[in-house]
Amino acid sequence: MTEEEVATCIRRAAGGAQDAHRELYQRFQGSVRRVALGYSALGPAEVEDVVQETFVRAFRELPRLQHPRAFGSWLVTIARHHAQSLSRGAQVRGRAAEDLALELETTTPAIPPALELERRVAVVRELIEELPEGPEKETVRLFYLEGELSAREIAERLGLGKSAVTMRLERFRARVKRQLLSRLLAAGVG
Numbered sequence: 001m002t003e004e005e006v007a008t009c010i011r012r013a014a015g016g017a018q019d020a021h022r023e024l025y026q027r028f029q030g031s032v033r034r035v036a037l038g039y040s041a042l043g044p045a046e047v048e049d050v051v052q053e054t055f056v057r058a059f060r061e062l063p064r065l066q067h068p069r070a071f072g073s074w075l076v077t078i079a080r081h082h083a084q085s086l087s088r089g090a091q092v093r094g095r096a097a098e099d100l101a102l103e104l105e106t107t108t109p110a111i112p113p114a115l116e117l118e119r120r121v122a123v124v125r126e127l128i129e130e131l132p133e134g135p136e137k138e139t140v141r142l143f144y145l146e147g148e149l150s151a152r153e154i155a156e157r158l159g160l161g162k163s164a165v166t167m168r169l170e171r172f173r174a175r176v177k178r179q180l181l182s183r184l185l186a187a188g189v190g
Contacts, residue, residue, distance in 0.1 A: 001027055007068035014062040025055055028075055035079040039087040045151075046086050049162050054079040056161070086163075123179055127172070135160075139168040 001009070006027070012020035029051055036042060036050035058075050065071060124144060131137035135158065142154045143165075151169065155162040 010068040010071055032079040035076055036083045039083045041087040050083045053082050136168050139165055140172045
């Protein structure tokens with residue numbers, strides 16, 4: 001694509017032409033993916049999230065882009081910011097998960113693996129039932145109880161971004177971990 005063809009495609013995409021969106025995606029998704037892959041804290045799902053979210057944000061803001069020649073660098077900047085944000089979150093979550101695992105190893109009394117799994121499943125089901133009706137409960141129910149949909153499929157079904165679904169699931173997992181620890185300790189299992 002020449003610079004002029006890219007500029008024409010950008011104008012058409014800004015006007016809502018879906019074929020122009022596809023052309024721009026095909027032309028620039030490799031650059032965006034390379035930016036995301038440069039962040040070692042991001043796994044494959046987060047890299048895909050960066051690619052998708054970058055284009056969603058860019059296409060939403062496209063009518064405001066004043067210089068079509070700047071599209072490529074503008075897109076890479078959006079990707080870099082999103083990747084940095086996800087990377088910081090992944091690093092924090094990784095450290096928190098390591099800290100929690102260490103804490104659980106040192107404070108949780110030993111119980112037989114089958115009983116532990118059974119109790120954890122029961123706690124998860126209880127916690128899901130205790131959630132107030134609403135979007136978080138629906139997200140968690142679709143992921144854990146139905147168990148056949150990925151986070152991306154749930155996002156599509158609920159009309160959300162994948163990152164919103166991922167955050168809801170992470171909040172729920174943190175709640176489950178806290179509840180498991182407190183219930184096991186309160187029951188004096190050991």
